[in-house]
Amino acid sequence: MTMSTLSPAEQQSLVEAARRARENAYAPYSNFLVGAAVLDEHGRIHAGCNVENAAYPEGLCAEAGALSAMVLNGGRRARAIAVAGAGAAWITPCGGCRQKLREFCDEDTPIFTANEHGLGPTYTLKQLLPASFGPEHLSKP
Ligand code: THU
Numbered sequence: 175m176t177m178s179t180l181s182p183a184e185q186q187s188l189v190e191a192a193r194r195a196r197e198n199a200y201a202p203y204s205n206f207l208v209g210a211a212v213l214d215e216h217g218r219i220h221a222g223c224n225v226e227n228a229a230y231p232e233g234l235c236a237e238a239g240a241l242s243a244m245v246l247n248g249g250r251r252a253r254a255i256a257v258a259g260a261g262a263a264w265i266t267p268c269g270g271c272r273q274k275l276r277e278f279c280d281e282d283t284p285i286f287t288a289n290e291h292g293l294g295p296t297y298t299l300k301q302l303l304p305a306s307f308g309p310e311h312l313s314k315p
Contacts, residue, residue, distance in 0.1 A: 180213070180254050180284065188213050189288045192258035195221035195236065203230055208265055209258040210236035212278075214249030237271040241278060252278045256286040264294035272303040 180188075188211050196209025203226045211221045222239020237257065244252065255275060259265035264287040267275060275285070279299045287294035300306075309315070 184213060184217075185254070185256075185286065188219055188254055188256040189258065189286060189293065191219045191221045192236075192256040192288060193290060195223045195240070196258045196260070197223075199223035199236065200225045201233075202226065203228075203233070207260065208236040210240040210267075211256045211258075212240045212244045212249070212252045213254045214244050214247075215251040215253060216249060218244075218247065218249060220244040220247060220249060235268060235271050237267050238274055241274055244278070250278065251280075252283055254284045254286065255279070256288055258288045258290075260289050262289075264289070266297065266302060272299070273306070275299055276303055276306050276308050 191211035192209040195211060196207050199207035199209060201207050201224050208224045211219050213219055220240050220243035222236045222243055224234060224236045226233035257265050257267060266287060276299060281300035283299045285297045285299060285302060
């Protein structure tokens with residue numbers, strides 16, 4: 175799948191789902207609320223938010239939650255991802271989440287950044303995780 179296969183309406187729905195998910199984020203330690211949404215190969219949107227806890231490193235990123243929801247519901251490929259924060263600093267997935275996304279994305283899968291007002295830069299997975307390790311290295315399709 176390439177960026178051009180995503181309609182403007184699909185992109186808008188995806189970004190709005192990420193923004194809505196952000197409103198439910200549980201981040202009392204960082205106060206940094208993040209929402210994410212994944213559009214799967216069936217055209218369905220799965221959302222997630224960051225969920226922190228008192229043992230700080232054990233928190234979950236929004237992207238991990240969205241991917242988990244996709245897999246739970248039978249989705250296996252991500253056609254596009256949206257990550258929503260607030261304010262001027264566009265949020266891109268952390269290193270660990272880039273690898274998690276790698277499992278379910280193609281190299282040209284778009285990752286949209288957004289805040290409450292609009293869209294920020296769009297990246298492909300390959301831009302965020304070049305020369306990456308993936309399932310094919312383990313002879314998986
Ligand atoms: N976080 C995400 O959920 N996704 C990102 O893409 C970047 C960071 C979360 C993790 C933590 O709960 C908080 O943001 C601050 O790092």
